[in-house]
Amino acid sequence: MTATVYDVAVVGAGPAGLAAAGAAAERGATVVCVDGNDQPGGQFWRHPDEQARPAYDGAGHHGWKTYLRLRRRFEAGRTSGQITYLPGRHVWMLQADGGPAGGGSAGDGFVLRTNAAHDVGARPEAATVRARRLVLCTGGHDRQLPVPGWDLPGVMAAGGIQGYLKTNGTLPGTSMVIAGTGPFLLPVAATVAEAGGTVRAVCESTNLTGWLPRLGTAVRVPSKGLEGAEYVAALVRHRIPYRLRTAVIAILGTDRVEAVRTARLDAAGQPLPGTERTIEGVDTVGLGWGFTPQLELPVSLGAATTTDADGSLICTVDGRQESSVPGLYLAGEITGVGGAVLAVAEGEIAGAAAGGRAGQGRRREDRTVRTHRAFARAMHEAHPVPAGWQEWLEDDTIVCRCEEVTAGEITGARDDLGAADARSMKSMTRAGMGWCQGRMCGFAAACLAVGGVADEASLRSVAKRPVAHPITLAEVAALGEPPTIDEPDARLRAAALDYQLPPDPQPPHA
Known part of the structure; x- marks a missing residue:
């Protein structure tokens, strides 16, 4: 059986992936979108199960109208047959396609080996997807720094706390400390407080003076300032202490988190003697030191990399979001952490280029990429x-x-x-x-x-x-001859189409 060869494969259905898939499909390309989650949205727009809550209004999400616009375009592509959606599947290996045996150059296309993300222990199902061009929008995850006691139950990534709440509608604990560096600590704390949890402190390791020489860059993205003001107001409203130049230097407890030890830091990041204090009665700690892009897939194909202003490894791209590998396009956090607005703009550019019309209607997206990329650099430098x-x-x-x-x-x-x-x-x-x-x-x-x-x-x-996600030997053995890839589960498709999207408040391309 011969696998379908798509014009474009998109990996990931978050802000960048949804934009890329829609842009490529609108330009006449046949698109397959492979996503490890069970429904579109990615980490940024993670939301409750659409079958359980079909009329979810996006409460607590920023940019929800943008998500609805992208989602409508995505679903229109699925309805027309232009987009094939494969949810709940991880891409565990990429290859340049040189024909049935692989091993050719990237210019011949790409082979994606996928496996089911869930139902471990069920009958293994291995699937092969082939595409002429590839757009990777794999996002990133919280960067972590070890601290004594961080292996205790109750310690989570800051983004993990927010994701837990978005998915389940409940909090993983009741009394929390959020610590690390970067603006992301603010929405996590605000979200916890608005959901009824107690945030004992937000510990920011910098003193924020790093923003002073970068205010000119910051004011070019006023939406970020307004968003930050929202979160600051929430902290004030809930009386959450916001401690600058402070870090959690130890997490205390026997069988789980019970307390944290904090300290003020000097200019070199060293704890200042005599400033240590213990916060008792803590059952959850959220740690976040920025985000790290997920690069295993582009690196496996030999894509060129560099280090970003925050020290993270990122992939390099040209003005069309194309990597050093011909036919491989990258968008979102994979090219440098910069937020959902930047990811959507990069996804639009990458999808248009992969779909065959790179220069059409790109002026606004190019401007968004420039301003938000500059803001991201300023943010990294202000929160080292x-x-x-x-x-x-x-x-x-x-x-x-x-x-x-x-x-x-x-x-x-x-x-x-x-x-x-x-x-x-x-x-x-x-x-x-x-x-x-x-x-x-x-x-x-x-x-x-x-x-x-x-x-x-x-x-x-x-x-x-080389193997980007854990797989079983049975899944490797099940590879065999590549099968034809169709929509994997009619129930998932029906649920997505029945999802009650509110009326579009603006024109599709506003």
Whole structure:
């Protein structure tokens, strides 16, 4: 059986993916959208199950009208047969397509190997998708820095707390501390408070003076200022302490989180003696040090990378969002974390280029990319990771939670065995060899390996994962001859089409 060859494959159905799929389909391309979630929206527009709450109004979401506009266009493409949607599937491997055996150049197209994201233990189903051009919109996840006690139950990524609430409508705890750096801490705290939870403190590691020389850039994106003012008002309304130049340096508890120890930081990010204080009665801690793009798929194809202003590894693209690999387009956080508005604009450009009409109607999107990319750079520079964070660690602080590798083992391998990069560290200590394959600890382990800021080569070695998601041997064996890919489940399609979208408040392309 021969698999369908699509004009464009889009991976991810968040802000960038929805925009890319719709833009490509409107230009006459046949599009397949593969998404690990069960419904469109991605992490930013994550919302309750549409079958359970078909009239959900998007309460608490920013840019919900944009989502509805993109979703209507997406569903119109599905109804016309222009877009095929494959939800609940992870792309675990990418290949350049050189024919049935693969192994050709990227100019021949791409082969996507996918597997079911859920129902582990059920009959394995492996599927192969082929496309002439590929748009990756895989997003990112919270960057984490280890701290003593962060492996206790009750410690979550800041974004994980928000995602939990958006999906389930409930909070994972009742008394929380949100800590790290960046504007994202504000909406997490505000969301928790509005949902009835208690936020004992928001600990921001910077003092915000880094914004002063960048105010000219900030005022060019007034929507960000208005959004921030909303969150600040929520913090004031709920009397949430907002502590600048403060970090959680230890999380305390026996079987789960019970308290946190905070400290004021000096200019080098070192805790100031005598400023430590303990906040008791805490059952949940949300940690967030910015976001890290998910790059395993583009790196596996050899896409060029660089480091962003925040030290994260990102992929480079041209003005059409095309990577160094011909036919491979990238949009959203994968090219640098910058928010949903930027992701949508990049998705529109990438989808149009992949769909065959790169220059049509792009002036507004180009302007949005320039202004929001500049704002993102200013944000990263104003909210840096504290230079002295490694000094907070104790020898027995776990860095790699999957393999239970401690900070002492990593620094010992660095100092005594010469493990001066993430790849060597992985070989000598197993840091990054577990279930998450370094997604949580990779940045920290790479920095510890060099005793400072990790370089591009070290971070790229962390991102190299030939198998991008865990799979079973049965799924590999089930590959066999590539099947034809059709809509996978009629019930999912029916549920999406029955989803009650409110009337469009503006023209489709406003």
